[in-house]
Amino acid sequence: MKVNIDIDDKHEETTLTIQAKEWTEELEEIVKVVKKRRQQRLFGVELDQTILLDPNEVDFVYAEKRKIFATLKDRTIEIKMKLYEVEEILVPHDFTRFSKSVIGNVNRIERFELSFNGNLCVYFHSGNKEYITRKYVAAIKEKLMKGGQAYDR
Template sequence: MKIELSIDPTCEEPKLIIITNEVTDEITDIMEFLSPDSFGRISAYTHRGVSIVNIQNIIRIFTENKKVYIQTSKDIAEVKLRLYELEEKLNSKQFVRISNSEIVNIDEIANMDISKTGTIGVTLNGNIQTYASRRYVTKIKKQLGL
C-alpha cells in the first residue's frame, strides 16, 4: 500500500481519499479506523432518532434481549455494534468489562461491594446497580489496580 500526502495552503478541512481497484478487508479496516466513530463518538439510536454520543459520557454498555445499549446520565440508547466490537474501540484505561453482557466506565464506579461468595456488586454514579461475574473478578482487580 502506498501513502501519499499533499499539502495545500488553501485547504480548509483535511480530506482523505482512498483509491483502490477493489474493497478488501484491509481497506474496510482502514475506513472503520478512520471513521468519526473512532474519534470518541458512537452513533446511538433512540425513539427520537440517531444521536452521536461522546464516549466520555457513557456510564455503561450492556446487552439485553440480544441488543446492545449504552447508558448515559440522560438516556439509554441502542447501538448497532456488538459488545466485543465496542470493547475493542474503548480505552481499556477508562472502561472495564465486568461480565459477558456488560462494560462499565471506570470513572463512573461509585462503589464496589465484594461479597463472601465472590460476586461483586457494582454501584455506578446515578445509583445504577449491577454485578460483576466471578469470571471477570481477576481482570477487574488487575485493571483497577486492586
C-alpha cells in the same frame, strides 16, 4: 512502566518499540490503542434519532435479547453494533469487561459491594448499578490499582 520519547527531525517516520519481560494484558491494550488510526465514534439510536455518545458519560454497555444498550445517568440508548465492536471503541476510554454481556466504565465507578456468590456489585456516580462476575473481578481490581480510576465521595 517507563516511557521514552525521542523527537528529532532525523526520524523519517514514527516508530514505536515496546521492551518487556513478558506479554501482558496491559501491553495488549496499548497495542490496540496504538493500532487505532483515528478514534471511532459511538452512535446510539433514541426515538428514531441518531445520537453521538460521549464515552465519558456512559456508565456501562450491555447486551440483552440480541440488542446492545448504553446506560447513561438517566437513560438507556440502543447501539446498532455488536458488543465486541463497542468494546474495541471503548477500551481506550477505560472500559473493561464486567461479564460476558457487560462492558463498564471504570472511571465512573463510585463504590463496590461484595455479593455472597463472589460477584461484585458496582455502583456508579449516576446511581446506576451493575454486577461484575467472579471471572472478571481480579482483572478489574488490578486495573484500578494500576491506574484506572475509582472515586470515593
